[in-house]
Amino acid sequence: MDERKILLSEKEMPVAWYNVLPDLPEQLPPPLDPRTGKPVDPSVLAAIFPVSLLQQEMSVEPWIEIPEEIRQVYAMWRPTPLHRAVALEKYLKTPARIYFKNESVSPPGSHKPNTAVAQAYYNKKEGVKRLCTETGAGQWGSALSFACNLFGLECVVYMVKVSYQQKPYRRIMMQTWNAKIYPSPSDQTNYGRKLLKENPDNPGSLGIAISEAIEDTISGKDSKYSLGSVLNHVLLHQTVVGLETQKQLELIGEKADVLVGCVGGGSNFAGLVLPFVKDKIKGKSEVEIIGVEPTACPTMTKGPYRYDYGDTSGLTPLLKMLTLGHDFMPPGIHAGGLRYHGLAPIVSMLVDKKIVRAEAVAQTKAFEAAVIFARTEGFLPAPETSHAIRVVIDEAKKCAETGEEKCIVFNFSGHGHFDLASYDAYLAGKLQDYEYPEEKIRESLEKLPKIE
Numbered sequence: 001m002d003e004r005k006i007l008l009s010e011k012e013m014p015v016a017w018y019n020v021l022p023d024l025p026e027q028l029p030p031p032l033d034p035r036t037g038k039p040v041d042p043s044v045l046a047a048i049f050p051v052s053l054l055q056q057e058m059s060v061e062p063w064i065e066i067p068e069e070i071r072q073v074y075a076m077w078r079p080t081p082l083h084r085a086v087a088l089e090k091y092l093k094t095p096a097r098i099y100f101k102n103e104s105v106s107p108p109g110s111h112k113p114n115t116a117v118a119q120a121y122y123n124k125k126e127g128v129k130r131l132c133t134e135t136g137a138g139q140w141g142s143a144l145s146f147a148c149n150l151f152g153l154e155c156v157v158y159m160v161k162v163s164y165q166q167k168p169y170r171r172i173m174m175q176t177w178n179a180k181i182y183p184s185p186s187d188q189t190n191y192g193r194k195l196l197k198e199n200p201d202n203p204g205s206l207g208i209a210i211s212e213a214i215e216d217t218i219s220g221k222d223s224k225y226s227l228g229s230v231l232n233h234v235l236l237h238q239t240v241v242g243l244e245t246q247k248q249l250e251l252i253g254e255k256a257d258v259l260v261g262c263v264g265g266g267s268n269f270a271g272l273v274l275p276f277v278k279d280k281i282k283g284k285s286e287v288e289i290i291g292v293e294p295t296a297c298p299t300m301t302k303g304p305y306r307y308d309y310g311d312t313s314g315l316t317p318l319l320k321m322l323t324l325g326h327d328f329m330p331p332g333i334h335a336g337g338l339r340y341h342g343l344a345p346i347v348s349m350l351v352d353k354k355i356v357r358a359e360a361v362a363q364t365k366a367f368e369a370a371v372i373f374a375r376t377e378g379f380l381p382a383p384e385t386s387h388a389i390r391v392v393i394d395e396a397k398k399c400a401e402t403g404e405e406k407c408i409v410f411n412f413s414g415h416g417h418f419d420l421a422s423y424d425a426y427l428a429g430k431l432q433d434y435e436y437p438e439e440k441i442r443e444s445l446e447k448l449p450k451i452e
Ligand SMILES: *Cc1c(COP(=O)(O)O)cnc(C)c1O
Pocket: 110, 111, 112, 139, 140, 228, 229, 230, 262, 263, 264, 265, 266, 267, 268, 269, 337, 338, 382, 384, 385, 413, 414, 415
């Protein structure tokens, strides 16, 4: 019998994260201060991030030790299983071998606690009492609530008001883990109060929630701010995913020919692929690496590689990345975690240098793949994850035509148990695709900061 599930013992969990920065083909362009156009002074960032995470953000050490306390928490659900999708292969009649790394087994149900736990740990160690963040659909908010609760930190989450009202279950999960959740715009900040005065029914947006979380952070309550994707240190923490996957493949004598992940800010994709990218940059591997985004928010396939703000309201330093422009508002697709105008600078460079390839998938096509997956492999994927599964299925079908026996590995970034309303819409035939919003993207790109 072929192995269906490749498991590692706790002792085989990685003891260091892999830092790709020193191995990149070029030095990563630094974050710039929008007022001066010069690299940001780290002391400015120290107001909102702890020193240890800022050091990791810029570190050129190839390996960064994972503290014992973090590994203890990781061991609640790590190492995660690598599954062989035998039933899906059979359904597709493909000679390809398909594997998925199951990050949905964490308590919050996605890869996000890999960094949330590390961030909570370093903040706690530096004497921080409270972490502030924003969340859209609630996946990041629940990961950080889980992590803060374990380390005895207060967690404050500004949740976009429409999601707060329409998606109560993630909110309840966060509250169960002791977090304080405010529908944003809220009465907690000057900015929120101003917006509510103008319009008490303001539905909120991620940009507004970020502004509120940052205002709260710097208002002097021993607080710091926390981000769930995009930044170098977030991608660093996620490399446990790829490092474990490498060991698991090695155990069964496999070598990945194709790696696939869905891409919002780029953290779960990077977590899987960065440890493999190292050999590809050095010319020692020809593995094909595919990042998958929604056609409604085509950052990688349509965005230029430029300096832009990381947030919608223009508060953050400028990052060089593939971007659709910071005030591009993507249509309300069901994969909330993939609706981001920009992309991690590290992943942006890898796409720009053609080390990784990008594909865009429409949401009905993603849900079609999700249902095939659920009916064969059983697990119900998050809408975000389903974008990766669509491309995996297409790649495996190509192998069925050519007879190629490729080894395809993808990151199963999360489960869809809180997204059943979206499944309901799909099954009822009510889900629609959005045209690639070319006009809106063009308008938004005209407002990019004038820095090359
Ligand atoms: C947040 C999320 C994503 C997208 O974020 P990345 O930083 O691109 O990984 C993808 N899948 C799931 C399940 C998520 O929760």
